[in-house]
Amino acid sequence: MSFTDEQLMQIARDVLSTESAALILQRDLINAQFARACHLILQCRGRVIISGMGKSGLIAQKVAASLTSTGIATHFMHPAEGVHGDLGVVHRHDLLLAISNSGETAEIINLLGPVNSLGVPVIGITRHPDSTLGRQCNALLQLAEAPEADPHNLVPTTSTTLTLALGDALTIALMQMRGFTPEEFAVFHPSGMLGKRLTLRVTDLLRGEETNPVISSQSPFSTALEVITSFALGGTSIVGEDGRLAGILTDGDVRRVFSRPAAESRSVAEVMGTPVSELMTTSPSSVNSDQLAYDALRLMENHKPRPVMVLPVLDAAQRPVGMLNIHTLVQAGFKAGSQQ
Secondary structure, eight states: OOOOHHHHHHHHHHHHHHHHHHHHHHHHHOOHHHHHHHHHHHHOSSOEEEEEOTHHHHHHHHHHHHHHHTTOOEEEOOHHHHTTTGGGGOOTTOEEEEEOSSSOOHHHHHHHHHHHHTTOOEEEEESOTTSHHHHHOSEEEEOOOOOOSSTTSOSSSHHHHHHHHHHHHHHHHHHHHTTOOHHHHHHTOSSSHHHHHHHOBGGGGOOGGGGOOEEETTSBHHHHHHHHHHHOSSEEEEEOTTSSEEEEEEHHHHHHHHHSHHHHTSOHHHHHTSBGGGTSEESOOOEETTSBHHHHHHHHHTOSSSOOSEEEEEOTTSOEEEEEEHHHHHHTTOOTTSOO
8 A cells, every 4th residue: 555645644643543542541541440559569577579461561671760760669570471481579578560461361360269379469461340350350451442553453562561661650650759860760770861960970970180270360372272182171261360251261261262354454473462351261161070961961051152071170269170071071971952
């Protein structure tokens, strides 16, 4: 079959419309059973064992990952492997979150007997409350009665979207019940970008004097060029007699010095001998060494009237302790030009 671009775009719109409409139905199905499920998980002294078959299993793995990343001890168990030995991971203080759209998935139903014998509570996610899973669970999260997004109502699409959304709802509700903080989240994501956003500070990116180009405001322009070139950070901090930041001279400032009409009537020697106090940018933006590196990146990118490539790093007395270059942030793993 041949489809025009407009027909393909309409298919996409129809899929999204079908699934978004189902999410509204799902929202209206939230009831006391959802609250009961939250309390059961919060009271669980062991692990939340999550299981699902096929596409439901893939969603189950994502739900398990979300709960784990927010500090809930969670383990995904493949239901077919469960009845062939993996049930050994289930202990009497655990909880089972079982996912089956029909509520009659054989591999899931086969888990219920052994799990019940251990006294393990079961949270069921299914479309059919009168199914085997629906009848035997301690808390039922019913999926909305909505068509799948394919034209034959066969491919797990809407149903998996609803299951994923319910998993997200559980995750966020439990986060708020436990008072889970961004700092705790960072503990579980020390190497990821989210962790870096919450933990990496400007001082972590500095290397002492190697990253702290500083000259006096009375230094000649030639000295500024030497320092900017030798440090290769894209600029130098300029301090007054008290050692506090008075201005900055960057690669861009250097180019602008030589492009000024006044420079055309002056010799190179005269330009080189000009005190940097006459050429520097005064009152530049800066960051403190204990600020988050992510916040420094946002400041650089949102700087007006144009983004900046470097920022002086200051101590509490407004003395330069380093120079932060946007490339240093990129090398640290931050992605410039996005809100991440």
